[in-house]
Amino acid sequence: MCGIVGLHLKNPALQPELGRLLVPMIEAMTSRGPDSAGLALYDDEGMHVVKDVGLPRDICAAHGIASRSGYQAVGHTRMATESAITPEHAHPFTPVPDLALVHNGSFSNHASVRRNLAFDGITCTTDNDSEVAARFIGREIAGGADLEDAMRMVLKEFDGFFTLLVTTATQFAVLRDSFACKPAVIAETADYVAMASEYHALAELPGIADARIVEPEPERVYAWSR
């Protein structure tokens, strides 16, 4: 149970600002997930992952997130439900190169999917339900699937409640389950696509007053590519 944020920059001029824009977004989600936090930032050198326990503010400060540049990032604040509070249990989950997944909600059949993955030789390293979804998507992508297709496969395999934000080196995708109880809001301008659990995480972004604000519909993949 958690808060999610994500930022996909369309305007290269904003790339030096990525960290500065992201930090207030993730800090705004502190009450939804005060246990631990994590981020994945993408620049031309690849994906950089930071995960730690504690408050988002402290984690961002300790890792100098505000000064990071890049073209895309996801962030997550975690309120642990049934698994431990450790950096390894924090999101994002990054099971294959350049793939990052953050999740808000609770899968109800993750133990079965976990066993199916294990049968295929894919082992989860934590008991976190979100890791199962990340490894599932990772398997689909490693098998050649497009991210959008891989996320549609999640709808077939997983039961329960979820809002997912998943990124690769080139794509940024959002998906909610059929009940769509867990919140999500997407803001799009000519300069960026931003996603968060609640609007107030987006309130400080430049040009937000004129952004196109969308609340993702259930069972529909929203994806952007660069």
Place this chain on the structure above:
Amino acid sequence: MIDPTQAGLRESATFDRATIASIQRAAETGVYDIRGWGAKRAVPHFDDLLLLGASMSRYPLEGYRERCDTDVVLGDRHASNPLHLDIPITIAGMSFGALSAQAKEALGRGATEVGTSTTTGDGGMTPEERGQSKNLVYQYLPSRYGMNPDDLRSADAIEIVLGQGAKPGGGGMLLGQKISDRVAGMRTLPAGIDQRSACRHPDWTGPDDLTIKILELREITDWQKPIYVKVGATRTYYDVKLAVAAGADVVVVDGMQGGTAATQEVFIEHVGIPTLAAIPQAVQALAELGLHRKVQLIVSGGIRTGADVAKAMALGADAVAIGTAALIALGDNHPRYADEYAKIGSAPGFYDDYQDGRDPAGITTQDPDLAKRLDPVEGGRRVANYLRVLTLEAQTLARACGKAHLRNLEPEDLVALTIEAAAMARVPLAGTSWIPGQNF
């Protein structure tokens, strides 16, 4: 008719007579069985625990002469007006609709007489109940039937209900026989329909959203009222941790023996865990957060005697809640109604058809003639008497263990009679130091 046992006939343990009757009933009606009460199957319970009275190594207190206090403060974590109760035995949430207005009033009178609280239920607050209850907890349920902010402000505490022990994960039911004009009016429903309440709240799911919902309720009530979160006992360790994370002042854990007015039989008997198993999980969660006895724990589900109260508190509860036992105190299942129970196919000790509104004792009904049988003043006196006995019994046991306050009972004062109870309650099997699952 022959006597089957005398004739040497063998009854199946798997297909016993109750099972055969339920299969026949299902085949005839095509609808699952709905009934009241809680789980009827035998599960490990407080009877499987014993208290270690003082003798040489510990010193007992004199009964009736040396003090054994019983008061409890509920909700002082964030609320400016916490509840101060004289005894740690409260009346659980039961709705007007499930119960008659007279029964609700009687519970309020009884609780008030001995200085404890009572609780509303699905369907809102009645003036009779508010008027006769000094400490009234207002339930905030998925259906929000009769949910009125003025009542919220007039309540002494707010209990956000996620579920109850009889049906964790299920919504409420109230069958048409009990949806009288008054009940229907309070719930904004057509009279006489079979009401199916929601199982999830309409505007939040999960602890992250609950954090915001609790913030809203605190803002509306200016941070004055204690906010309880009630869960049916299942994954209790996690649920208690998350209730605390979401901002609860008090956590209420209802075990599978906890009662209901109307739920599917299959739900009552097959979902949830026994009260005995839930308490150590809840206490562990609170202790790990450093909040045991700071966020108070109220336990319900099968509390009958002062021994149950003392044992629940020794396991770490700050207070208990009673529901079914309070109805029995009012006269539910009383042998004096044997003939009338027989007319509706039941018997004293077996009656659980709270859903159908024909309660001979006039408690779980909306029939005006039946409801008249319960005098709220006399009912209140009976409830007060019963609560006094529970308190005196618990004090007797606590004094024997050398405690000047009920809350000073602790798990080390307990042993278990069975391996199952020892494992669930996390106390040693009597006469040993063995706690199954903890030390080998």
Place this chain on the structure above:
Amino acid sequence: MVALNEVGAEKAVEELVKVDLTTTSVRELNAELHAPTARRYEVHNPRGAEAIAVGLHDAVDVEIHGPAGYYCAGMNMHADIVVHGNVGTGVAENMMSGSVRVKGDASQSAGATAHGGLLVIEGSASMRCGISMKGVDIVVGGDVGPMSAFMAQAGRLVVCGDAGDGLGDSIYEARLYVRGSVASLGADCVEKEMRDEHVAELTELLARAGMSHDASEFRRFGSARQLYHFAAHNSAAY
């Protein structure tokens, strides 16, 4: 703008008090609105904050300039609240009376369980608009998302645009009016005849909401009342 702590309780009732949520907390704002010292309030810089203007019980006017978060105007009684922006989950949840007008869009569960008053959303509303509504009138200028009017018990929901899947699932006695398309109807929800009294009540509602559509452009939906009693033949609907 006036800082709230400068407004003493003994002071004469002000005509208009402006509150800036960058310098005043939501707690201070709500405390003031629960014991109002003015008739009108302007709230600036809400920036999506949660629980703004909740639990009001006096006839005051509140204008919120900007987007509000979860449960804005929750449990409103008597007050008239306008949001110049979008609102988060549960706007005007359990409203009893008064009015709430949202100039932008609303997130999930708008007007959930509300017993009375008028909720106007000039933009669109997301999923579960009017869930378990108990007497409120809701008028949406744009579309409503899936599962709107789920278990709706009483009141009227007017949708000037389109309605998503599962409209009016398990509906009781609420009346639904939709001008555009309905993706699908939920269990026990059916289209019903628009009689004169329905045109009249819809005309009056549209006028109160400030919508210019003609009532004759709408279709009416309500309960088939087939799920009011447990029955074996309904098992697929449970």
